[in-house]
Amino acid sequence: MIKVTLKDGSVRQVPAGTTIREVASSISQGLARAAVAAKVNGRVEDLNTALQEDAQLEILTLDSEDGLAVMRHSTSHLLAQAVQNLFPGTILGIGPAIANGFYYDFDSEHTFTPEDLEKLEAEMKRLAKQDYKFERGEMAREQAIEYFQQRGEKYKVELINDLPEDAQISIYTQGNFTDLCAGPHVQSTKMLKAFKLQSVAGAYWRGSEKNKMLQRIYGLAFAKASDLQDYLYKLEEAKRRDHRKLGMELDLFSLHDEAPGFPFYHPKGMVLRNTLEEFWREEHQKRDYVEIRTPIILNRSLWEQSGHWDHYKDNMYFTKIDEQDFAVKPMNCPGGMLMYKTKIRSYRDLPIRCGELGLVHRHELSGALHGLLRVRSFTQDDAHIFMLPSQIIEEIIAIIDLIDYFYKVFGFEYHVELSTRPEDSMGSDEDWETATNALKEALATKGIEYKINPGDGAFYGPKIDFHVKDCLDRTWQCGTIQLDFQMPEKFDLTYIGEDGEKHRPVMIHRVVYGSLERFIALLIEHYAGAFPVWLSPIQVRVLPISDRHNEYAERVKAILKEENIRVELDQRREKINYKIREAQTEKIPFALVVGDKEMEAESVSVRRYGEQKTTIMDLKDFIFLIKTEIDTKSISSKTV
């Protein structure tokens, strides 16, 4: 007999060799029916697995993320089966579970069309009903290679060859379909119900552009049909929040064929942008930053000196001036270096925190452009901090705090990643290790959890990245803190120490917003275009009911303007309903209706964005209300 400890702490005695399914049945038939897999000592296993020794056991159902992942993975096998039935000769890539569903990569002469997806989905439904069991088999390495080779599954053979020598090679079979797979899987295809094929896209084999591009079919899969419907509805909702759509509707910015990736800011977008810059300057002044501005075009020798010519050329734009090579800056740092070198620095001057709202240009691949989230020219809210080695940790922590403070003001959730040395980089291993450890230490001090991104650092140093989600849950890097021992070296930066000798300062590159463009895009999606009052391009619109209220309305407008409130007056001869509807459509935080009653009492009828109810209040009370919200940067709960 062995002891099986369940999730609730209870212990069951069962004979060795009992399968997990049998244990589940002994707990309840309902559980046995709902079970898709199980966690044995933390490892996800099939229900068919026989328990041989004492174990911690957690039965997984579709109520858990782990359970859903198993089901989604099984659904990807179902797709592969359907594809090979309908398009014989298709070679298989890989087919994992992902958030909300799964994908499977295929190599086929045939190009899959949206109509094919419908047919495949129908075939999947048909196959699912057949109640095929997912049966696990194990093969010796040589046998497995031969098996897949014979079937022309060259990618599977490659995968097997790359498995460690001692790896257990397992295969899963459902009906006429067999796939190389570590598993686990649900018991039967019958458990696969709420799925939908979504799209087909190109994807390089093993994610490398050096490899062949395969066709990736994406699908959604959920525990039940209503969950799938809910998710589809959520996707529709997300489209409404899309910053590209809202940016145009709210007249914030535009993009044109004539300038791909180079955004145009409209007047309202500029108000938003200027407000963000203003806030940025205030907060940085408080923290003893100074601000500079460096040129956009600098000559070739500078970029050679900085290493950009060697490591960043593909992303840069070039021009010639008087027969000499120049480059448009893709980063602000070299300019900052020259500024540092304009005089002798003392250790007493350090740290120098030198900010720059710098406009940079980078050549991004045409297929990568995406609204304001991925552009070819953008303004970084940059700063370069020159400091003593002993100040590193303290400075990094201060920046982490600063970024956290900013993101909290906007209500952003974020996660943190640490990116380490990339292949194409400069400097010694020792410097990189020191720098990486400093970043780790700062994160540890703050108790921040982070994910490591191996090889994703800048060419001159490792970095801490702050990621924010867009409306479709894709994450975008915004803030970043990069520790750099290389630039000071390349530019021979020095300071005079206590000992009267020259020493090498250390440098940090950091941004808080990341780029104004990306940050604005994320703000639009985060608030669904209904900005908090302090950010809103128009804060108040005054709506007179008829012509005879125009004069009072103009007075209200003038008084609000005097208080530095961004106010508009809608004097058109339209019905009040019409004007209100428009103010709502434009997501203006406050609509002030003024008619006879208000005119008489020196009051306004206040209607907030997204609310039905109106409140009549004295104009001076309204001013107090709105100014308080602006000053506290209050985030309205209505982002509908």
Added chain:
RNA sequence: GCCGAUGUGGCUCAGGGGUAGAGCAGCUCACUCGUAAUGAGCAGGUCGCCGGUUCGAAUCCGGCCAUCGGCUCCA
């Protein structure tokens, strides 16, 4: 850059080998109105660009450009 899809008035979209259509927005006129669309009229497009097939192309074919969804890359 790669794979696939798309490109018709400011916006959303219909149409489709015989010389363009709707709604919204815009403009004009009337209505002076109390919390999400008053009515009537007018104007607006060489159907992304270039080339080919054809008596005739917005429609079919090819190339290019841009956009969208991915891959790769990144603030």
